[in-house]
Amino acid sequence: MIAALVGLYDPIVNWFRNHPSPPVAIISDMFFSWTNRLAGELKISRYVFSPSGILALSVVWTSWRDMPKRNDPKDENEVIKFSNIPNCPSYPWWKLSPLFRSYVQGKSQSELFRASSLENVASRGIIFNSFTELEKIYLDYLKKFLGHDRVWTVGPLLPSEEERVERGGSNEILAKEIKSWLDQFENQTVVYVCFGSQAVLTNKQMEMLALGLExxxxxxxxxxxEPTKGHTVGEYGMIPSGFEDRVSGRGLIVKEWAPQVAILSHPALGAFLTHCGWNSVLESIAAGVPMLTWPMGVDQFTNANLLEELRVGTKVCEGEKTVPDSDELARLLASSVGDAKGVRIARAKVLSKAARDSTGNDGSSYRALDSIVDQLSKP
Incomplete structure (x- = not known):
């Protein structure tokens, strides 16, 4: 995908040169790193927009800069330490960016991944879907890493009240059914389980998750x-036989799509079992819902660690092929909406208020957006 997107280079140059009022800058996703070279040719500035968090990108960019060495290239569990980053995060090799690992292993197109990262670092500035109060120490670190303060947090970027039902899809009837189902329960007594738009669990994972819930x-x-093209037929995404009947009344199972932001905002929600994609993390924090974490890849491991550090996340499993222990999962699920929830839900409410304040008048994200506009106005 990264390689294919480079094909947009010449069409954009042609469009720009024939435009009566060409742009003063380019703001583009981090996978469009080649737009930094494009901006140079057009003599304008390029700013990176990151849909990932600051800690996650700090680990990725520090990996590319420092090129950490491995003592045993065959040991996927060898721990890599990032001592320059606050709180000295460390991860086994298999948790690091797959693009970085591809480069180290000399795989096809890996040079493109390295060049992509360096172009992002060299850009004029970077804009994060995060907020200062959530990742301040990592925001300060990244400014030091880049050697400038053109780093802004403008999040959390969330849909409006009117858009919440359509976040990620559209099914108004189902959304109303879900709300009616949630309305019957007391506050903070329901666990929401969702692993995003890409992850598909194996049948064994589905079985142990269902057993833990039961x-x-x-x-x-x-x-x-449900399984998509590329998943072996019959090995993924199957709800165990009889499970829905056994949990009837206290469990609601939805295929493919659910209005996540609206669900998390409902008073009945007490916890969210999540894969820790950054959008899900921000949506849960904004709603004041603590998380049970099952990171599966890319930046999700970093996000899960951040949630533990912030005391709003509890790890229940990790890895896209790992099968959870149903007894331990059941214990953690029960405690997430039981008497033991106090500290985490209180902390989640504090962060929720900080998220709201950040985008309100004179909040940190509000001021950052003004600062970006000022920056773009400069010659």
Whole structure:
């Protein structure tokens, strides 16, 4: 995909040169790193927009700069430490960016990945879908890493009240059914389970997750993705036989799509079992809902660590092929909406208020957006 997007280079140059009022700058996603070279040719500035968090990108960019060495190239569990980053995060090799690991292993197109990262670092500035109060120490680190302060947080970027039902899809009837189902429960007593728009669980993972939910006795709403092209038929995404009948009344199972932002905003929600994609993390924090984490790849491991550090996340499993222990999962599910939830939900509410304040008048994200406009206005 990264290589294919480079094909837009010449069409954009032609469009720009024939435009009566060409842009003063380019703001583009980090996968469009080649737009930094394009901006140079057009003699304008390019700014990176990152849909990932600051800690996650700090680890990625520090990897490319420092090129950490491995003592045993065959040991996928060898721990790599990032001592220059605040709190000295460390990860086994298999958790690092797959693009970085591809480069180290000399795989096809890996030079493109390295060049892409360096172009992003060299850009005029970077804009994050995050907020200062959430990742301040990592914001300060990244400014030091880049050698300038043109780093802004403008999040959390969330849909409006009117758009919440359509976030990620559109099914107004189902959205109303889900709200009606949630309305019958007391505040903070339901666990929402969802692993994003890409992850598809193996049948064994589905079985152990279902068993954990069943043993826990919690009320839950489980939105799951069915197998797509590339998944072996019969090995992925199957709800265990009889499970829906056994949990009838306290469990609601939804295929493919659910209005996630609206669900998380409902008072009945007490916890969110998530893969820790950054959008899901921000949506849960904004709603004041603590998380049970099951990171599966890319920046999700970093995000899960951040949530533990912030005391709003509890790890239940990790890895896209790992099968959870149903008894331990049941215990964690039960405690997430039980008496033990106090500290995490209180902390989640504090961060929720900080998220709202950041985008309000004179909030940190509000001021950052003004600062970006000022920057773009400069010659």
């Amino acid at each position: 043993k826990s006795g919690v009320r839950f709403l489980w939105s799951y993705k």
